Amino acid sequence: MELKGKNLISPMDLSVEEMTFLFDTAEEIIASPQDFCELCKGALLASLFFEPSTRTRLSFEAAMLRLGGKVIGFSEPRSTSVEKGESIADTIRTVASYADIAAMRHPKEGAALVAAQKSTIPIINAGDGGHFHPTQTLTDMLTIRREKGGFGGITIGLCGDLKFGRTVHSLAFALARYGGIKFVLISPDELRLPEYVRDGIVDYAEVTDLREALPSLDVLYMTRVQRERFFNEEDYIRLKDSYILNAAKLKEARQDLMILHPLPRANEVSTDVDDDPRAVYFTQVKNGMYIRMALLAALLGRV
Amino acid sequence: MEVKNIQNGIVIDHIHAGFGLKILEHLDIDKGLGSVALLMNVPSEKYGRKDLIKLENTQSVDINILGLIDHQATVIYIKDGVIAQKTTVDLPKKVTNVIKCKNPRCVTSVEPVPHIFHLVEGSGKYRCEYCDNAVKSFDE
Ligand SMILES: [Zn+2]
Numbered sequence: 001m002e003l004k005g006k007n008l009i010s011p012m013d014l015s016v017e018e019m020t021f022l023f024d025t026a027e028e029i030i031a032s033p034q035d036f037c038e039l040c041k042g043a044l045l046a047s048l049f050f051e052p053s054t055r056t057r058l059s060f061e062a063a064m065l066r067l068g069g070k071v072i073g074f075s076e077p078r079s080t081s082v083e084k085g086e087s088i089a090d091t092i093r094t095v096a097s098y099a100d101i102a103a104m105r106h107p108k109e110g111a112a113l114v115a116a117q118k119s120t121i122p123i124i125n126a127g128d129g130g131h132f133h134p135t136q137t138l139t140d141m142l143t144i145r146r147e148k149g150g151f152g153g154i155t156i157g158l159c160g161d162l163k164f165g166r167t168v169h170s171l172a173f174a175l176a177r178y179g180g181i182k183f184v185l186i187s188p189d190e191l192r193l194p195e196y197v198r199d200g201i202v203d204y205a206e207v208t209d210l211r212e213a214l215p216s217l218d219v220l221y222m223t224r225v226q227r228e229r230f231f232n233e234e235d236y237i238r239l240k241d242s243y244i245l246n247a248a249k250l251k252e253a254r255q256d257l258m259i260l261h262p263l264p265r266a267n268e269v270s271t272d273v274d275d276d277p278r279a280v281y282f283t284q285v286k287n288g289m290y291i292r293m294a295l296l297a298a299l300l301g302r303v
Numbered sequence: 304m305e306v307k308n309i310q311n312g313i314v315i316d317h318i319h320a321g322f323g324l325k326i327l328e329h330l331d332i333d334k335g336l337g338s339v340a341l342l343m344n345v346p347s348e349k350y351g352r353k354d355l356i357k358l359e360n361t362q363s364v365d366i367n368i369l370g371l372i373d374h375q376a377t378v379i380y381i382k383d384g385v386i387a388q389k390t391t392v393d394l395p396k397k398v399t400n401v402i403k404c405k406n407p408r409c410v411t412s413v414e415p416v417p418h419i420f421h422l423v424e425g426s427g428k429y430r431c432e433y434c435d436n437a438v439k440s441f442d443e
Contacts, residue, residue, distance in 0.1 A: 087414055087415065088410070088414050089414065089416075106410070107408075108408060108409065108410040108412065108413055108414075109406065109408050109409050109410060109433065109434035109435075109436075110409055110410035110411070110431070110432070110433020110434045110435075111410045111414070111433075113410075113432070113433050114410050114414050114416055114433065128410070129408045129434075130408070131434060131435070
């Protein structure tokens with residue numbers, strides 16, 4: 001599998017085969033991390049965070065350090081030349097003269113693509129506004145694959161803000177490429193999955209009540225329902241509790257359900273769920289580092 | 304009003320009334336070419352009113368943009384006083400710096416990059432290369 005030198009801007013930049021290769025590599029790393037601790041020795045990751053995201057940045061940096069590589073970068077644009085109005089193109093050309101690969105987060109949609117078009121080193125999109133966040137999609141998928149052994153035949157519930165939640169859109173598109181997946185879309189009418197995403201997933205049902213959907217699910221993907229997405233306060237108050245998962249509701253769910261959340265959460269997953277073995281969102285965080293290790297190694301041509 | 308028939312050149316006919324000027328702006332016509340006539344609000348049996356562009360002494364103008372601005376227009380190539388070819392123009396697959404992305408969160412709002420849009424097959428819509436924001440037509 002030749003991924004060396006590629007960029008990762010959208011999750012759909014990767015073919016099913018390339019994704020499988022990354023998942024397999026991540027599994028190998030998880031099985032014996034010590035065998036990979038010098039894999040990227042001598043390589044330098046530029047960690048370019050034009051807006052703060054401690055969670056994603058630490059995941060990338062930990063991934064590179066655990067591969068024996070090194071990291072340079074910034075965690076917010078303040079006090080950098082970026083703040084002084086330097087273009088993305090100039091920043092990336094400069095960075096590419098020092099580093100071998102870059103992970104970039106930027107508030108503007110399409111920023112990572114602009115960087116990739118000007119860069120001589122591989123660019124990984126670590127989030128461009130609300131647009132794409134491909135390593136989150138890979139993380140979600142690796143977690144499902146590890147727990148369920150694959151994607152075929154699963155019923156996955158996507159719950160909460162399905163309209164604006166682009167991690168959900170990316171995940172839906174990426175999963176839809178595997179056959180036999182059933183989607184249950186759980187959201188208020190105001191926050192339904194957009195038509196163009198629904199068109200891409202074929203086999204789905206739409207419901208407004210989480211409780212009603214729960215018993216049928218193998219996987220439940222929770223997202224935040226944010227107050228500002230609602231037109232009025234009454235609607236928000238009326239609906240918000242329908243999209244909160246707690247221990248009481250979980251009684252209705254299957255024993256082998258797995259609960260995912262891209263984190264950070266607000267109150268949509270109650271803390272009384274955290275100790276339930278079905279809650280895998282903290283495992284998901286760890287998988288995020290492993291899949292980033294696999295990705296860095298692959299784009300650097302070390303696996 | 305009369306504008307003489309051209310012997311050699313291109314006539315863009317059946318332009319939606321009011322779109323002629325916009326098309327002319329985007330045709331990128333070399334100043335060194337022959338005369339250019341834009342007729343607006345010409346009576347038309349088919350459409351009531353139409354615009355019309357005549358380009359004298361040229362056979363090569365990039366008419367791709369036409370498909371985007373006005374799908375209904377017809378392009379007529381004239382050689383030695385006779386019609387050599389008559390065609391309509393399909394929607395271009397890619398357009399650069401014709402539509403501007405209006406998404407305030409798009410990187411094009413801060414970075415000096417060309418505004419590039421790609422046709423979404425079968426929908427007549429265009430998506431921004433960078434942010435995927437969709438626009439339905441030139442006018443939006
Ligand atoms: Zn855009």
